[in-house]
Amino acid sequence: MTQTLPSADFLNAPFPAPQVLEGFDPAGPERFFNREMSWLAFNWRVLEEAMNPRVPLLERVRFLSISAANLDEFYTVRVAGLRQLARAGNSSPSDDGRTPAEQLVLINEDARSLMEKQQDVWAILRPLLAAAGITILSRHDLSEQDRAAVAQYFLENVFPVLSPLAIDPAHPFPFIPNAGFSLAMELEDKRGRKLDALVPVPGQIDRFLRLPGDSIRMLPLEELILAEMDNLFPGYRLLGSCTFSVLRDSDLEVEEEAEDLVREFEVALKRRRRGEVVRMKISTGAPQDLRDLVMEELGVSDAEVIEVQGIMGISTLKELVLDDRPDLLWPGFTPRVPERVQDHHGDMFAAIRQKDMLLHHPYETFDMVVRFLEQAARDPDVLAIRQTLYRTSRNSPIVAALCEAAEAGKSVTALVELKARFDEAANIRQSRRLERAGAHVVYGFVNYKTHAKISAVVRREGDKLVTYTHFGTGNYHPITARIYTDLSLFTCDAALGRDATRVFNYVSGYAEPAMLENLAISPISMKSRLLQLIAAEAEHARSGRPAQIWAKMNSIIDPGVIDALYEASRAGVEISLVVRGICGLRPGIQGLSENIRVKSVVGRFLEHSRIVCFGNGAGLPSDQARVFISSADWMGRNLVRRVETLVEINNLTVKAQIVRQIMAANLADEAQSWVLQPDGPALRVLPGEGEERRLFNCHRFFMENPSLSGRGSAGAEDVPELTHEDD
Incomplete structure (x- = not known):
């Protein structure tokens, strides 16, 4: 039976009773989980999927393989770095108060068990x-x-x-x-x-x-x-x-x-x-x-x-x-082509002109991103293309489209990030290919990685120039886009186009933009914008208004952001977080985080999209909410040492899609969810004793239900009601 979202009451169910941890100092370093041990805990969850009898047999083998590959990379990067610090006699503590040597002892014990x-x-x-x-x-x-x-x-x-x-x-x-x-x-x-x-x-x-x-x-x-x-x-x-x-x-x-x-x-x-x-x-x-x-x-x-x-x-x-x-793999799944694109006979520019469109990959095909650039390359009215490339495939159709555009005489600027770990060699090859085609290739900052996902196409329409912009939460990589859940926002909003241009000029020319109309970017303004938004939500709570924050990330470890969330929790803000991997925040502790709950979703697809929603005095879900998508996790490197984007969503349909569909389904997921406990372990969500209904699976829900903003003339514009249906 087709799965439908649980009721809104389910999403706003009471938070678990907070715990009192004996001897716990809410102002001390123990208010943070250790980053490395939190990562290992995530990899334990990946390994658990290899033991999950609900997962097809060969997919269980794949999860086992992934857990080993993950651990290898962890050793070559994180453990190697800690070992260098320990050998140099560095005793500076991590945010949770442990020296490199102390962390290596913990890692060694847990990793050997793993x-x-x-x-x-x-x-x-x-x-x-x-x-x-x-x-x-x-x-x-x-x-x-x-x-x-x-x-x-x-x-x-x-x-x-x-x-x-x-x-x-x-x-x-x-x-x-x-x-x-x-x-x-x-x-x-x-x-x-x-x-x-x-x-x-x-x-x-x-x-x-x-x-x-x-x-x-x-x-x-x-x-x-x-x-x-x-x-x-x-x-x-x-x-x-x-x-x-x-x-x-x-x-x-x-x-x-x-x-x-x-x-x-x-x-x-x-x-x-x-x-x-x-x-x-x-x-x-x-x-x-x-x-x-x-x-x-x-x-x-x-x-x-x-x-x-x-x-x-x-x-x-x-x-x-x-x-x-x-028979031993996941059932076959074909990503959808958005109805609105079909209504316009595949014309991406016409579909975007109708109104903003948000695609949810891999449920909506990443081919639309490729089509956007291929159409731009061949359209005689397109004058210029600007593109960031952090990771992409070996025979990238994105790079091929940019080369075609450059060879056709269009102005093409490709911002290639050379510091994408383990993809550096591939990115060097791509940059050489682009230069041979006549594209202008820039490498960004030496001190900052350019991790933002932006594509901007300038098109002549009548007597004016229109900028069509794509903002993504994931890489321009057609292969990983089949298994990573990510968001693609297509818009011809003039302010967003101007902001995208300012970001490209910042990276290529090093001059900070004097102003940004919609975007906040790292390393300049994103962290301060997030802290302001969290503080504003806390003020709504203190004033007696509904106050909620929903966020979805891969990792949350920045101590400044975590402390801001703790302060908001103490003010009465209800905070629901979906954090796939590393989480330094301790939820559900009396006097610190009693209004915070954290879950991790690990399943058929790799959760990768970054979203944050603020109730804005009206609670969640609500049309008054402030909603953002981002290329950045809440980590120091993303907020301080990378070029990243935080994009506010203003289109009501796109906003409803994110809040009432994507975030609602992630928060409602049971089949693939782990709930983080105040003392550290994450516990898998299991059906109650004697409970016969099938657990709600957000990945299955997304495979069965089209995204709201991609609906065309054949689909309703109304936001679906949040209803509950047992299987």
Whole structure:
């Protein structure tokens, strides 16, 4: 049965009774959760989805893989940074009062438990996969026919790219790059002479080989290599072996006064491969001599070594998520083309001229963003395009459209952010491509990342110029847009067009805009605007008017914003937060945050949109509310060290869509929700005992219901009533 939103009464249900924490100082550092432990708690929630029986089996494998990939990045960036601080003797406390060394102790304990749990989950999923017809083999499971097929595949596809290495004084231990995965072996020849050897495994080779046959049988790469040892070390027999992998410090340091910013990043990317090892995983049962040799050569201590009882490289399990088993995946879903765009026969400019339009991705297709720029590139009346690029796909249709526009003689300015972590190399390639096409490429600030998502198209219409603007909460990346929930605002509002132009001029020319008519931007005015809005809501509460704040973010850790929310809570403002990942705010504590509740939604799609709604003296939901979308989370880096946008929504239909549809559904979600507790853990929402109805799932709701502002002549303009319907 189609899901409908619960009633408005549900959204305004009484807050849970506040807790009194013994010995808690509401003015002390303990009023904040630790950032790193909060992130680990989020990754535990991701891993929990791999154990959720309501999730299709291969999607559970995907969640397991994601949890491992997330943890790897956490180590290469966050743990690496803390370790550098601790080694330098830095004892400056975090917002919650812990030194880097103290945080590393907590992280190590929790992360080891998380990695052990990942192996436990794999031990559960592996037999379930086998029962479903997907078997993971070892080399000992191969039949003679299998061995012949494996040998041929090895010689044709693996052998040419392997470099087996002896380890002795004449053959020093090789450099193992970041995320490098290797086999170490003890060998013996026919004369009894021992040899230590290493086989680094190139990341360009698939981790799993699918064997011929009707059933799905997968052989891990390390098992394939061990099965073909005679081809690598003829005349030797294997005495013992182990697998190991390393993670290195991957944070980039860029000279602030780099003469050539692009060249500096190209050099920095090479440095990343040679960062210090921050974690080494090694298979359980490794021969002691091999283990000691590898640890000594990599310069790691016992504290940096994780023994793996199970499969190495859990992040690579994503290769097992096979398209030819749709019965084990989420049901198929085709993003909608907005009715209004269809009414105008695909003409984006005509659809936007009718009135502002907000698309909710991935439920409404991201192809509309691409179409907007492709149409601009080919429209003879379009004079100029300005575009920010933070992350985008390898063969980006966005970049292709900008190149086409530049080659057609239009003025094209692309603001390419080189400091998008792990996408720096791709962004350098895109910038070279744009320059060759004739676009003007700028790289923004050295000190600030340009994280804002803006596209501005200037079009001649009659005797005037009209600016069509797109503001997004997510990247211009067609691939991630299929799984990230984000918002795209299309408008030809003149004030927003002027503001967009001022932001581009600020980034390209460094001169702060003298005024902004609608936008607030980081690092200039966004934080102060947010604090003013929170304070105004607190004043509404003190004056006896309805006072509410609804916000949706990926992370909230900025202490200034959190303290402002605490003050608003004490004033009587009811605050409901949807925070997917890191949350430094403690909800539900007597005398501090009794009027704040926090939940996290983790499900089929990755929650990524940033929204904040203020009741403005009328409460929520209300047409009088002040509603904003943003590119920024409430973190210090977003509010102080990046260029970000906060866009106020003035169109009533778009405002209703955000408040009464998007935020209402997120707040009402039960099926994918975790509720943060005052003492730290987040608890999954579960149906009450004997409760038979299906839990409300906001992702399912969005897949089944079109966005309000994209409705065309076939759809009603009225805002849907918030009603409740049991399944």
